[in-house]
Amino acid sequence: MLDTTIKQQLETYLQNIINPIEITVSTNGSAKAEELVSLSKEIATLNDKISLSVDNSPTGRAPQMAIAPQGQEPRVRFAGIPMGHEFTSLVLALLQAGGHPSKASQALQDQAKSLTSKLNFEIYISLTCQNCPEVVQSMNLMAALNPNVTTTMIDGALFQDEVSERNIMAVPSVYLNGELFGQGRMSLEEILNKVDTGAADKKAAELSEKAPYDMLIVGGGPAGASAAIYSARKGIRTGVIAERFGGQVADTMAIENFISVKETEGPKLVAGLEQHVLDYDVDLMKTQKAVRLEKKEFIEVELENGAVLKSKSVILATGARWREMNVPGEQEYRNKGxxxxxxxxxxxxxxxxxxxxxxxxxxxxxxxxxxxxxxxxxxxxxxxxxxxxxxxxxxxxxxxxxxxxxxxxxxxxxxxxxxxxxxxxxxxxxxxxxxxxxxxxxxQIGLVPNSEFLKDTLELTNRGEIVTNAHGQTSIPGVFAAGDVTTTPYKQIIISMGSGATAALGAFDYLIRN
Structure with a gap:
């Protein structure tokens, strides 16, 4: 199943396995089951620390691959063939079962380890979904770190009976202990905050204690990332709050008009943006939503969890979201067709x-x-x-x-x-x-600016776009805006990045004059 190049790359990755692991494949005699057995055999031949067993009379889902440290009960399973977008999920699961450390922040790993409830996640995906791997990988990591957590990726196209029985019409769809837990893209931090009671209050208290920033960017899309980099390069205290880093770009499949990059995918570009931002001294606060902005001694931004952040200047780069039809039945059948x-x-x-x-x-x-x-x-x-x-x-x-x-x-x-x-x-x-x-x-009818929380706060157009001048300045001194949430024409990634740079330079110019 794997071509020579991928095999060579995979063999190199698997050299990072520290401790022996075991793959168990449950088969049902189907053609897909034989494909999964074939894939598992190829993987097992690439590293002598990987052993393989085949169960021809399974009691659960089949075909299915279970991965575990040798001698332990499996907590990570793939019901289906984890290729396409999920191949990376498979590789990471192998490495983590073998003791290779995750790149997730230590704070999030510690939070995952501290969970005491029994959590059994079932994640319905499609192999063409670019949003699904983040959810699968986050939950797989939780299972690798905590014996109370188990997780199963389920290919909806392969297990149509389950999809029909549970009326699943959108992916990823996640079930926790048999009940619907969530749909759509979710980060590790979002998942942990949802299952860890009290996490939101602790986070709000922590954020409220932060010292005022010189420049605070609200939004983590291309405009926000660009603004953060330009701000940090000026050597000033920079913070970024983002409900979801990457914004709409994370949901974009093919990108073929990003100059100097012939072709890429949204999640890949978002990963590069985040790494570039973190290469600088930027305080990145993810899974945080702004609900109020007010200018006092500092400019204050209140978050949904009640925390209030202060800054000498603010750049609003909250982007836009898909426009809805606003017809009867749309909300009732959202994610149901x-x-x-x-x-x-x-x-x-x-x-x-x-x-x-x-x-x-x-x-x-x-x-x-x-x-x-x-x-x-x-x-x-x-x-x-x-x-x-x-x-x-x-x-x-x-x-x-x-x-x-x-x-x-x-x-x-x-x-x-x-x-x-x-x-x-x-x-x-x-x-x-x-x-x-x-x-x-x-x-697929266009975008709506994410500016509802700014109504009656600063000047907006009748479409909800933030009105800015050539420097990104809004109607409130010290508050700038960039990207798809503004009146900037042509909602394109490269234009948003330029808009973010402009706003950051405009805000810095404001700071040195005030």
Missing amino acids: VAYCPHCDGPLFKGKKTAVIGGGNSGIEAAIDLAGITEHVTVFEFADTLRADDVLVKKAESMPNITIIKSAMTTEVIGDGERVVGLKYTDRTTDESHLVDVAGIFV
């Missing part, structure tokens, strides 16, 4: 009819991707023309299982109480209403 990430959730609709809302680049790209997985894709565009690049439109029009409907106003999501079964739209040229049978609806 209504989705916003075709790369993540597309495989769950294999062989089914789907819809894409939006005819811009994102919408047409989503339709093309889904056409290779689903039975049929219908694109609904409100305008009478498509806004996507011509090359994408021609590609979509050439595919037999894509239908494009223009001048279509989506009016309602139809469900059966458990999942999406259809979509209603109105033909804007005839005013006639139509019902289309679909199992999944992928919304």
